[in-house]
């Protein structure tokens with residue numbers, strides 16, 4: 001058993017860390033969170049030229065290819081600097097590059113992957129609907145009906161991250177109206193976001209201000225049949241093939257934000273004084289920090305183990321769900337304790353800890369709620385569905 005990273009991976013971590021210190025400093029992140037609804041385009045371009053997107057694209061389509069462990073090293077550093085930037089970049093990798101690599105036809109791969117690798121395209125996943133995200137199969141009522149060479153999409157999506165800046169919305173819709181089994185009636189389409197009939201509205205939210213989430217309205221939106229991704233009516237199962245890597249990625253975002261919490265709390269507990277001594281000298285503060293450190297260590301190990309399992313071609317769906325569940329709860333708990341360590345300063349908008357606390361709220365239910373994760377894990381041990 002080897003828990004070490006290769007020399008190359010350590011070098012990559014160092015260079016991403018230096019990049020983040022220079023380009024995603026906390027001063028910049030504070031300003032973006034107040035003024036932007038998506039990361040700056042020049043930051044996106046710099047990340048593209050450094051190969052952040054090409055890592056997820058195979059060499060034959062203009063990328064560098066790369067293993068999941070290495071991708072997670074980059075994501076860990078970026079998430080520590082900014083959850084919003086990690087989400088912004090992650091959406092295109094997770095909902096553009098990855099589904100295209102797994103599900104795309106040769107023509108689609110040639111058409112899109114080179115551009116994704118160069119950072120020329122942004123993607124969002126449009127799955128969740130207003131009637132519910134957890135029971136999406138019961139809630140979905142967006143239809144795509146074949147009309148000549150096109151599908152015509154009508155419906156509504158909600159909370160779609162990055163839709164307002166996306167070039168393509170990876171949209172899930174019902175294509176078989178007759179089939180009562182929704183899991184056998186869905187398909188995935190790459191929908192150009194500027195197609196007539198699409199309206200997008202940003203939803204103000206508590207977390208990740210500089211990575212906006214949106215309502216998306218589809219009204220007679222015509223999509224060429226060639227933009228079907230994967231197999232007709234098999235969209236649910238096709239989508240599932242790309243969800244496990246997403247779970248690992250979101251778990252790593254939780255680890256990153258918890259690491260930012262730990263660093264901020266450690267520094268504050270050294271500098272803030274009460275009763276003539278640094279608060280870090282009080283046992284309760286030390287225990288808070290020790291608990292956060294243990295949580296990070298556990299979550300980080302689990303996430304890297306999932307990445308290793310993926311690279312080794314072994315199954316990891318249970319572990320990926322565990323990683324998302326554990327890491328998101330750990331990060332939220334760490335940030336909540338962090339707010340206590342910061343006392344009154346914590347609730348001011350001048351302290352970064354409130355941002356970590358706000359950002360860590362969304363990972364406990366997105367992409368899948370922790371309650372549903374527990375249901376799934378229990379079912380994997382043979383227990384019956386509780387719902």
Ligand SMILES: Cc1cc2nc3c(=O)[nH]c(=O)nc-3n(C[C@H](O)[C@H](O)[C@H](O)COP(=O)(O)OP(=O)(O)OC[C@H]3O[C@@H](n4cnc5c(N)ncnc54)[C@H](O)[C@@H]3O)c2cc1C
Nearest residue numbers: 125126127128132133134159160161365366367369371387
């Ligand atoms: C900031 C943000 C970004 C997002 N980005 C995207 C995106 O890019 N693309 C996209 O498609 N979606 C996105 N989502 C949607 C996200 O995946 C859903 O919010 C999530 O799946 C939960 O669905 P819901 O919010 O409708 O909650 P609901 O389904 O209404 O659930 C409400 C509560 O009921 C609980 N619950 C429901 N059923 C059960 C059950 N059987 N057992 C136990 N508890 C249960 C849930 O756990 C939860 O606590 C995003 C959401 C947010 C808030």
